[in-house]
Amino acid sequence: MNSRAKGLVAADVLRTMLGDVAPQAPGIAVAQRIKRNALRRVASQVLVVPRATGWRTFVAGTEMKVLFDDGVNRSWLVRMPPGSELPPHAHDDGDEECVVLEGEVWVNGLRYRPGDYTAALRGSTHHSVRTVTGAVFFLRTASPRASASSHACA
Numbered sequence: 153m154n155s156r157a158k159g160l161v162a163a164d165v166l167r168t169m170l171g172d173v174a175p176q177a178p179g180i181a182v183a184q185r186i187k188r189n190a191l192r193r194v195a196s197q198v199l200v201v202p203r204a205t206g207w208r209t210f211v212a213g214t215e216m217k218v219l220f221d222d223g224v225n226r227s228w229l230v231r232m233p234p235g236s237e238l239p240p241h242a243h244d245d246g247d248e249e250c251v252v253l254e255g256e257v258w259v260n261g262l263r264y265r266p267g268d269y270t271a272a273l274r275g276s277t278h279h280s281v282r283t284v285t286g287a288v289f290f291l292r293t294a295s296p297r298a299s300a301s302s303h304a305c306a
Contacts, residue, residue, distance in 0.1 A: 167273055174262070183267030187253050190290060212236055226295045229288060232257065237282035246294030248272040255287035264289075 161169075178186065210216035213236050220227040232238070232255075249271050252264045259281050264270060272278060 163273060163275075167276075170271070176268075177263075177265050178267045183265065186251070186267035190251060190253060207231065211238060214238065221295050221297065223295050223297045225292060225298075227290070227292050229253075229290055232283045232287045234284060234286040236286075237280070238278070240277065240279050242277045243272045243274055245296075245298075246274050249292040251290045253288045253290055255283060255285045257281060257283045257287040257289060 177183075206217045207215040208217070210230060213233060215231045217229045217231075218226060219229065250259075250264075250269065252266050252268045254266060256263055256265045258264075259270060260279055262270075
């Protein structure tokens with residue numbers, strides 16, 4: 153059970169607390185260590201997804217690769233070529249966690265570099281996600297299968 157399920161921090165309180173927190177870029181050594189550890193953890197799982205395979209078209213010329221999806225949560229990568237942009241989108245189906253692994257990405261006007269982390273809470277909106285240099289980032293979200301099954305039960 154996570155802390156939100158226990159009711160330790162209400163979502164609106166968390167949004168207020170994080171609303172004025174600016175992203176902090178780690179030093180180069182820290183960013184490299186975070187990337188190395190994240191890739192090692194992905195590679196050390198029972199399910200190993202080869203680096204060059206499994207990529208498929210996502211949106212606007214970008215690609216995605218699903219690493220894990222148990223029907224509740226999904227772990228996946230997004231690869232954006234230089235100059236690409238994702239369309240505006242809302243996070244209605246759950247929270248999204250993101251760690252930049254390569255390049256840099258601008259989200260709602262804020263720049264994120266390798267090792268930077270951001271969370272988009274349920275109900276929030278990404279008005280702009282773009283990259284000048286190209287980027288690869290790791291995402292953890294609710295599984296689309298979870299939302300499909302909850303709509304089927306409604």
